[in-house]
Amino acid sequence: xxxxxxxxxxxxxxxxxxxxxxxxxxxxxxxxxxxxxxxxxxxxxxxxxxxxxxxxxxxxxxxxxxxxxxxxxxxxxxxxxxxxxxxxxxxxxxxxxxxxxxxxxxxxxxxxxxxxxxxxxxxxxxxxxxxxxxxxxxxxxxxxxxxxxxxxxxxxxxxxxxxxxxxxxxxxxxxxxxxxxxxxxxxxxxxxxxxxxxxxxxxxxxxxxxxxxxxxxxxxxxxxxxxxxxxxxxxxxxxxxxxxxxxxxxxxxxxxxxxxxxxxxxxxxxxxxxxxxxxxxxxxxxxxxxxxxxxxxxxxxxxxxxxxxxxxxxxxxxxxxxxxxxxxxxxxxxxxxxxxxxxxxxxxxxxx
Amino acid sequence: xxxxxxxxxxxxxxxxxxxxxxxxxxxxxxxxxxxxxxxxxxxxxxxxxxxxxxxxxxxxxxxxxxxxxxxxxxxxxxxxxxxxxxxxxxxxxxxxxxxxxxxxxxxxxxxxxxxxxxxxxxxxxxxxxxxxxxxxxxxxxxxxxxxxxxxxxxxxxxxxxxxxxxxxxxxxxxxxxxxxxxxxxxxxxxxxxxxxxxxxxxxxxxxxxxxxxxxxxxxxxxxxxxxxxxxxxxxxxxxxxxxxxxxxxxxxxxxxxxxxxxxxxxxxxxxxxxxxxxxxxxxxxxxxxxxxxxxxxxxxxxxxxxxxxxxxxxxxxxxxxxxxxxxxxxxxxxxxxxxxxxxxxxxxxxxx
Numbered sequence: 001x002x003x004x005x006x007x008x009x010x011x012x013x014x015x016x017x018x019x020x021x022x023x024x025x026x027x028x029x030x031x032x033x034x035x036x037x038x039x040x041x042x043x044x045x046x047x048x049x050x051x052x053x054x055x056x057x058x059x060x061x062x063x064x065x066x067x068x069x070x071x072x073x074x075x076x077x078x079x080x081x082x083x084x085x086x087x088x089x090x091x092x093x094x095x096x097x098x099x100x101x102x103x104x105x106x107x108x109x110x111x112x113x114x115x116x117x118x119x120x121x122x123x124x125x126x127x128x129x130x131x132x133x134x135x136x137x138x139x140x141x142x143x144x145x146x147x148x149x150x151x152x153x154x155x156x157x158x159x160x161x162x163x164x165x166x167x168x169x170x171x172x173x174x175x176x177x178x179x180x181x182x183x184x185x186x187x188x189x190x191x192x193x194x195x196x197x198x199x200x201x202x203x204x205x206x207x208x209x210x211x212x213x214x215x216x217x218x219x220x221x222x223x224x225x226x227x228x229x230x231x232x233x234x235x236x237x238x239x240x241x242x243x244x245x246x247x248x249x250x251x252x253x254x255x256x257x258x259x260x261x262x263x264x265x266x267x268x269x270x271x272x273x274x275x276x277x278x279x280x281x282x283x284x285x286x287x288x289x290x291x292x293x294x295x296x297x298x299x300x301x302x303x304x305x306x307x308x309x310x311x312x313x314x315x316x317x318x319x320x321x322x323x324x325x326x327x328x329x330x331x332x333x334x335x336x337x338x339x340x341x342x343x344x345x346x347x348x349x350x351x352x
Numbered sequence: 353x354x355x356x357x358x359x360x361x362x363x364x365x366x367x368x369x370x371x372x373x374x375x376x377x378x379x380x381x382x383x384x385x386x387x388x389x390x391x392x393x394x395x396x397x398x399x400x401x402x403x404x405x406x407x408x409x410x411x412x413x414x415x416x417x418x419x420x421x422x423x424x425x426x427x428x429x430x431x432x433x434x435x436x437x438x439x440x441x442x443x444x445x446x447x448x449x450x451x452x453x454x455x456x457x458x459x460x461x462x463x464x465x466x467x468x469x470x471x472x473x474x475x476x477x478x479x480x481x482x483x484x485x486x487x488x489x490x491x492x493x494x495x496x497x498x499x500x501x502x503x504x505x506x507x508x509x510x511x512x513x514x515x516x517x518x519x520x521x522x523x524x525x526x527x528x529x530x531x532x533x534x535x536x537x538x539x540x541x542x543x544x545x546x547x548x549x550x551x552x553x554x555x556x557x558x559x560x561x562x563x564x565x566x567x568x569x570x571x572x573x574x575x576x577x578x579x580x581x582x583x584x585x586x587x588x589x590x591x592x593x594x595x596x597x598x599x600x601x602x603x604x605x606x607x608x609x610x611x612x613x614x615x616x617x618x619x620x621x622x623x624x625x626x627x628x629x630x631x632x633x634x635x636x637x638x639x640x641x642x643x644x645x646x647x648x649x650x651x652x653x654x655x656x657x658x659x660x661x662x663x664x665x666x667x668x669x670x671x672x673x674x675x676x677x678x679x680x681x682x683x684x685x686x687x688x689x690x691x692x693x694x695x696x697x698x699x700x701x702x703x704x
Contacts, residue, residue, distance in 0.1 A: 171650035215625035273567035298523035
């Protein structure tokens with residue numbers, strides 16, 4: 001069943017739209033005071049992710065405030081390794097960590113893809129609840145981290161400045177890393193398909209750390225597994241096409257290669273000129289992006305100017321979903337987000 | 353007067369060489385025990401930079417250990433803003449900071465380019481002393497930060513995760529940032545020319561943070577000033593051509609544009625395939641790079657394999673200076689650096 005506002009889904013499929021749709025990565029997040037209130041009530045971030053009622057509540061908060069064209073499931077990219085038993089936790093002010101990072105060969109050989117219906121039930125419940133709450137006004141996006149990005153956190157045991165541990169494994173014991181990636185690719189495919197069956201109307205794969213690899217290593221250790229996931233995804237559900245977006249942060253240099261793995265759209269960070277990107281993919285897929293999140297710290301006039309620059313660069317016609325080139329900063333003034341959404345809706349009509 | 357080993361200079365000018373020359377960004381650094389000893393003796397990093405005897409000593413340390421084809425002046429990229437009076441200091445474990453970040457309009461309007469002969473004498477003295485100590489065996493590289501990269505530190509007051517302060521200025525008060533960049537471009541040009549006159553036989557401009565900008569902002573706020581610096585450089589000194597290398601970290605996506613500003617070579621980080629890069633610049637300039645520094649944490653066999661992959665990708669002929677795609681990590685085992693240098697020298701002969 002099509003949502004009443006289906007501009008986001010149509011733009012992903014390059015069908016005509018009256019204006020360029022917009023959603024914002026991390027749109028349900030710490031820049032919203034109401035989000036911080038719910039989070040305080042939850043006790044911590046992980047409780048918030050694991051409670052479908054509260055996940056539904058925060059997913060809807062930015063929708064209530066701004067005229068966004070899609071909602072995205074509120075969750076974390078590390079739910080899969082958590083379900084694998086690595087013990088996800090969030091140290092205050094330090095980002096995600098794992099109690100049991102994946103370092104030993106026996107632990108790697110023992111790794112298996114979790115069954116989403118049992119181990120990630122709370123996510124699927126959240127998807128169903130959010131769909132009900134959205135009342136078919138706008139579509140819901142499901143998501144997952146990419147096999148390589150999950151492996152980075154699993155092997156490093158958390159974030160990293162240089163990814164020394166996972167890269168040492170990559171160069172010294174490539175077969176071990178491939179084993180992890182193989183399991184992760186199955187886990188991500190099963191997880192996204194379960195989200196689609198629970199009601200997600202489009203999916204995005206976040207390859208946050210693939211862009212830290214050499215070109216050759218990216219193809220072998222990230223892109224190959226993204227391709228495997230994309231080819232295993234349900235692409236139709238409930239009589240509707242389910243578009244799939246792949247976003248490799250800092251992956252602009254490999255755009256043609258990413259565009260060729262079978263996804264419907266590629267997410268771009270802000271370092272890529274979106275008009276050049278459109279030429280490079282030969283109009284074969286849609287593009288999502290790509291304003292620098294830091295533009296939101298200037299003011300309504302500068303935001304409008306940058307929106308116009310990006311719209312002019314992309315040019316006329318469908319196939320563009322407006323977004324930031326990375327998740328929104330927690331320090332962003334919410335009224336500047338309103339200015340962004342309004343500017344995109346208003347200024348983009350001239351291009352359709 | 354040509355150095356006895358001039359493979360580095362010849363490769364930058366695309367003249368025939370018997371093997372691919374190599375130097376390593378941050379080759380005089382914390383991964384060397386002898387460097388740490390000198391630094392302890394100096395008391396802190398800034399003393400080490402400001403004392404020409406000790407700067408000469410650490411510059412020569414990696415040359416004594418490895419068969420490197422060039423030495424690079426030991427200094428810091430923030431000597432210029434320090435000479436402008438911003439008060440550079442290094443907080444323990446926190447990287448560089450400025451006592452007086454550049455935020456107020458009056459301070460920006462008052463900013464002037466320092467005279468290198470007086471305010472940066474210690475750098476020029478180090479250049480002369482290192483040249484004497486090198487005894488014309490290998491060439492000496494001088495360097496500077498780029499106008500935009502210096503501005504990032506000057507406005508932020510140190511490093512940053514998101515460059516929020518400088519980007520807010522960029523979008524909200526672009527004319528103020530342009531004023532800083534204009535002063536910085538003059539300062540960098542004067543500084544590099546003074547290094548050349550003191551004996552630097554090639555120069556590299558480090559645009560460490562230009563890659564954090566949108567494509568449009570990169571052209572307007574970083575590339576335009578790189579072009580201005582390059583066109584103001586002395587390109588011949590002492591009867592010899594002085595090649596100029598421009599390195600924008602994460603700038604691979606803009607390679608054609610960087611290659612067109614008049615430099616002799618472009619530095620590449622490891623995300624760029626060097627063979628594709630060679631095609632993209634049409635063989636018009638030389639390329640420097642581009643092994644992932646993390647490869648040095650594997651072992652001699654993996655290092656050799658990666659060296660071979662990069663050499664094969666570049667292909668036959670001159671115009672390639674081997675390097676890492678970023679500064680060497682302080683945790684690198686020095687014996688792996690020896691394996692790298694030997695592998696490059698040995699394996700590259702087949703390509704010349």
